[in-house]
Amino acid sequence: MxxxxxxxxxxxxxxxxxxxxxxxxxxxxxxxxxxxxxxxxxxxxxxxxxxxxNPVNATMSGDNRFNDQFPNPLxxxxxxxxxxxxxxxxxxxxxxxxxxxxxxxxxxxxxxxxxxxxxxxxxSFKNFEYFPIDQMWSINLTFGQLASGAGAQPFETVEDYTNWLARVDGYLEWLKNAEINMRKGAAEGYVLPKSLIKKVIPQLKEMTVSDINEHLFYAPIKALPDNFSDEDKKMLADNYKSMIEENIIPTYKSLYEYMAGDYLKAGRISTGISEIPNGDNYYKHQIKLYTTTSMTADEIHELGLKEVARILSEMEKVKTEIGFKGNLKDFFNDVRSNPKLMPFKTPAEVIANFNAIHETMKPQLEKLFDKKPKTPFEVRQTEAFREKSASAEYNPGSLDGTRPGIFYTPIPDATKYNVYSDESLFLHEAIPGHHYQISLTQENTELSDFRKTLWYSGYGEGWALYSESLGKELGLYTDPYQYFGMLGAEMHRAIRLVVDTGMHAKGWSREKAIQYSLDNEAESEAGIISEIERYMANPGQALSYKIGQLKIQELRKKAKSSLGESFDIRQFHNQVLETGCVPLALLEAKIDTWIQNNK
Known part of the structure; x- marks a missing residue:
């Protein structure tokens, strides 16, 4: 019991x-x-x-609650x-x-x-206060895109038009503050190099044109919706005319005269950021910001030299395949000037070529990606007001997908447009580069909102450069010139490791950086000058591409080696893309965990 x-x-x-x-x-x-x-x-x-x-960030992501606001960040x-x-x-x-x-x-x-x-x-640094304007990265250029009526700022209702007038008031305060800060900065040794100032001056002058109908800020009035009443149309036209004549033109004119006069006289002859107060520490910060690593300038410089040597040997193979008899530098010059590589007469033909590249690769995308963005996509010519100093770029679509992702390409002269790198360029800026990466992040309902609009250049530009290496898998690079274009684009990013650290940490002059680029890549001299001056304006940003690409390639190789036959390239790409932009150390930890869980 x-x-x-x-x-x-x-x-x-x-x-x-x-x-x-x-x-x-x-x-x-x-x-x-x-x-x-x-x-x-x-x-x-x-x-x-x-x-x-930062309400402009809201507008750029398609959130229109703050379209009338522009708090002065200075x-x-x-x-x-x-x-x-x-x-x-x-x-x-x-x-x-x-x-x-x-x-x-x-x-x-x-x-x-x-x-x-x-x-x-x-x-903690004064740079963002004392360098508010440059030829490529500053707020005035973004604001010009919004002012054109073809950017993220909506111009569909009367309220939209009045919101813009209110936002311009805040922007004008920033412009005035920018001039004040530049005067203070110049007195303390914070001043742009002369070569950059010369590029900004015509950008500012363009905003002082007296013909209102030709003014960029009047563009939305020339596209007033038909359903507006005559009374509203007249009211808005009058208000925009007053805004331009009484505020925009005088403020820009004052800034233009200062930059073309006293500021240009004070401009630096030196090149690197190390020449300004606390410049060495600022460059260390910039390296960390853009690469999301703890690498030093010396480590990056040496890595760049090794990558340049490796890619040069690959370029020699393509030169031999094409049958070119001269040396590699002669081949660069031939590629730069070969009329067969400049076949177009109009910008429309350039845009059509990019769309044709997209059509060629569509059938192969399924093999590498099982997730594709829903956000629409377009190719557009860069707006005229910034085209001469702009590079090709991608502007993200809105978070809700109603505004498309846009690949902008500058075409100042279609007859001189060289196509040899168009396939790699499309892979980078468009598909599967920035468009897949950013749109899939924005569409991921499991991510917190703050993660959907983050940008880490080491990851973001690293993914885009990695995407260029997928060309053969996507049915591209069948033309050896286009494959050479991919090598040229990779070389371009490897050179950046050398010249950016050279200028900002090793005392290289602008001219030495330009010559190094001319000696090692096939970009035009005008294009190289624009690029070198871009690196001068934003130290460290140019380092992010190659550092990120090499890390993603390293992780792919590690995953394939560890998982063997069970490795699925589509799942690897999902792992890289699904969390959106992250510092590279966090991406590596994530992939390592995925590998362990799938062994």
């Missing part, structure tokens, strides 16, 4: 234990859900507070708000216990920590 009783007691104890365990687990799950929900709310608040501080009040914002969220994110977060939330925690740290570091 004792055994059944003992058995019953043991069963009861077991049931009670399971019950207690279930209750404990339930309480633990409730706690986890509660904390996770709180963490998600914190991420949402970070994103929303960020849009209020004002002391706004700078204080930015510092407080990153400090507050750095403290908040540090208060969460990693052990009760999901893997996705741990990634968000690490990314947000990085965001706060790198931005606080950025705000």
């Amino acid at each position: 004792r055994k059944p009783i003992v058995r019953i007691i043991l069963i009861v104890i077991a049931i009670l234990a399971i019950s207690c365990k279930d209750k404990t687990q339930h309480i633990s799950e409730e706690k986890t859900v509660s904390v996770n929900s709180d963490f998600e709310s914190m991420l949402k608040n970070y994103y929303e507070d960020g849009l209020k501080l 004002s002391s009040g706004h700078i204080a708000l930015m510092k407080a914002y990153y400090t507050e969220y750095k403290e908040k994110v540090a208060s969460y216990d990693r052990s009760i977060l999901t893997d996705a939330q741990k990634m968000s925690l690490d990314i947000l920590t990085w965001e706060c740290d790198i931005n606080l570091d950025h705000l």
